[in-house]
Amino acid sequence: MTMTFSTDKRFDLIAVGRACIDLNATEYNRPMEETMTFSKYVGGSPANIAIGSSKLGLKTGFIGKVSDDQHGRFIQSYMEKVGVDTSQMVKDTEGHKSGLTFTEIKSPKECSILMYRTDVADLNLRPEDVSEGYIAQAKILLISGTALAKSPSREAVFQAVDYAKRQNVPIAFELDYRPYTWQSEEETSVYYKWAAEQSTIVIGTRDEYNILENSEGNSDEQTAEALLSSRAELVIIKHGVDGSIAFEEDGTITHAKAYPSNVLKTFGAGDSYASAFLYALLNGNSVREALQFGGASAAIVVSKHSSSEAMPTVEEIKALLAQHEQSV
Ligand SMILES: Nc1ncnc2c1ncn2[C@@H]1O[C@H](COP(=O)(O)OP(=O)(O)O)[C@@H](O)[C@H]1O
Ligand SMILES: O=C(O)C[C@@H](O)[C@H](O)C(=O)COP(=O)(O)O
Numbered sequence: 001m002t003m004t005f006s007t008d009k010r011f012d013l014i015a016v017g018r019a020c021i022d023l024n025a026t027e028y029n030r031p032m033e034e035t036m037t038f039s040k041y042v043g044g045s046p047a048n049i050a051i052g053s054s055k056l057g058l059k060t061g062f063i064g065k066v067s068d069d070q071h072g073r074f075i076q077s078y079m080e081k082v083g084v085d086t087s088q089m090v091k092d093t094e095g096h097k098s099g100l101t102f103t104e105i106k107s108p109k110e111c112s113i114l115m116y117r118t119d120v121a122d123l124n125l126r127p128e129d130v131s132e133g134y135i136a137q138a139k140i141l142l143i144s145g146t147a148l149a150k151s152p153s154r155e156a157v158f159q160a161v162d163y164a165k166r167q168n169v170p171i172a173f174e175l176d177y178r179p180y181t182w183q184s185e186e187e188t189s190v191y192y193k194w195a196a197e198q199s200t201i202v203i204g205t206r207d208e209y210n211i212l213e214n215s216e217g218n219s220d221e222q223t224a225e226a227l228l229s230s231r232a233e234l235v236i237i238k239h240g241v242d243g244s245i246a247f248e249e250d251g252t253i254t255h256a257k258a259y260p261s262n263v264l265k266t267f268g269a270g271d272s273y274a275s276a277f278l279y280a281l282l283n284g285n286s287v288r289e290a291l292q293f294g295g296a297s298a299a300i301v302v303s304k305h306s307s308s309e310a311m312p313t314v315e316e317i318k319a320l321l322a323q324h325e326q327s328v
Contacts, residue, residue, distance in 0.1 A: 001248055003234070003281050005139040005170070011085070012058040012282050014138040016130070016160045017147035017176075018122035019047035019064045019075045019089065020099035024306055028264070032104040032114060041306040042078045043101050044122065045176040045271050046144040052275025052297070052311035054083040058282060061085040061134065063160065065125040065153075067098040072121070078308075090129050092121040108263040115180040123150040123181065127159040135160060136167040139282060142274075143199070144174045145208075148191040149181035161198045174274050175204030177211050189214035196227055201281075203236040203274055220245055221253075234287065236277070238270065243295065246287045256291035259299035259324055268307030269298040276317060296320045 005012075022043030025035045042051065047062065054060040062084050066072035068091040075098060076086050099120040104112045117123075125147070135141055141164040147157045164171050173195050182188045192212035196202050209223045210216045218226075224235040224247030238244040243257040276297030280290035296317045304310035 001250065001252065002284055002286050005282055009139045010059065010137040011061045011139065013050070013053050013140045013142055013278060014061040014063060014135060015046040015050040015142040015144070016063040016157060017046035017144040018044035018099060018120070019062065019066055019079065020044035020101060020120070020122065021071050021075065022101050022103060022307060024103045025105050026305075028105050029107055031106055032102065035104065038102065039305065040074070042075050042308045044099070045146065045174060046142060047075070047079065048268070048271035048307045048311070049142060049174065049275045049278075050084045051079060051082050051308045052272050053279055055311045056276060056279040056314050058279055061088060061138065063088040063125070063130055063134070065090050065092050065096075065121045065129065067092055067096060067121045069097070071098045088129075088131060088134050090125070092124055094124065096121040096124045098122070103265065103267060105265045108265060111265045111267055113267060115178060117178075117180045122147070123153040125153045125156040127152065127155045130156050130159045130163065132163040132167065135163045135169055138164075138169050140172050140201075140278060141169050142172045142174065142278070143195060144176040145188075145192055145195065146176050146178045146181060148195060149188075154191065157195075161195070165198065170200035171198055172201040172203065172278060173199035174270070175202070175208035175212065176270075177204070177208045185211055186214060188212075196232065197230045199232055201234045201236070202227055202232050203238070203277070205238045205240070205270070209237060220247070236291075238273065240266075240269075244273070244291055246291055248287060252287070254288050254291060256288070256295050259295055259320060261299040262303045264303055264305065266302060268301040268304075268310060271307055272301035272311055273298040275311065279314075292321060293317055296324075
């Protein structure tokens with residue numbers, strides 16, 4: 001299937017949630033304890049998705065809160081530079097700081113992230129920071145699971161979802177599970193189920209759906225069936241190097257392989273995948289083509305050092321897909 005979206009909107013995609021700082025180890029194959037140097041990038045899953053979408057040519061906006069300091073200014077100016085509208089990005093006036101994520105590259109397959117997220121600015125986004133008029137201008141509202149971890153950001157997302165539903169703006173939910181700011185998996189499950197029930201498109205890894213279900217026993221088919229019986233029309237379940245699967249409302253199931261890549265690190269795959277997948281859907285491509293776009297984008301980003309800065313252009317993705325077609 002192809003999904004249809006409004007044609008008379010100012011923005012293709014508006015993302016709500018965290019825009020933070022990634023500090024990526026510049027020393028490879030080394031544990032964090034021994035890593036002395038890092039490079040700074042904008043990070044945070046919804047910010048990465050907005051940046052990736054903008055680089056692909058989508059008209060993109062962002063709703064979030066950053067610190068009123070050098071880091072907040074860096075985040076805002078970088079996002080503006082790549083074309084993301086930051087008119088709804090507010091500065092924290094209570095001294096909360098933007099979150100930091102340190103990445104560790106022990107080997108191309110053994111990567112981890114270490115997040116400093118105590119009382120961060122993004123989780124202090126308030127319902128009154130969210131504008132219904134702004135959300136009304138989007139073809140898709142993207143929400144990310146981590147923004148539901150704490151109040152008042154949780155209520156700000158409730159508000160954004162309520163506005164999107166009132167304005168008939170479809171919601172895409174990236175599960176984006178980061179254990180750091182949640183109290184327990186049970187708590188996460190409550191909010192993830194709620195968000196999934198409001199969403200037209202749900203994207204997550206198998207592990208993230210296990211958190212949503214508070215159970216490890218379900219198959220992909222069972223997970224998709226449960227979600228598709230509420231508002232969801234499209235459920236994407238990602239399986240790392242084993243690719244991803246799309247389940248549609250009409251029963252169509254589409255499998256997509258991951259593309260071979262000269263992997264430097266594993267993080268950044270999910271966000272680049274989501275931005276390219278949504279780009280392709282918004283441009284009228286089929287679900288199969290969107291899966292291919294997402295997979296190709298992820299294959300490019302895992303071969304590079306960052307998540308946000310490494311987001312590819314349409315030409316780079318098409319070149320990878322063409323190369324792959326020739327080699328099969
Ligand atoms: N090592 C890899 N090489 C090539 N593609 C990858 C690799 N890891 C992930 N991908 C691609 O990125 C997609 C999302 O990755 P996944 O690891 O499932 O999500 P997340 O990064 O959110 O945990 C996969 O479906 C696959 O297409
Ligand atoms: O989401 C974060 O706050 C950290 C990201 O910025 C970081 O680049 C990362 O881990 C991305 O990984 P992904 O979710 O697998 O795309």
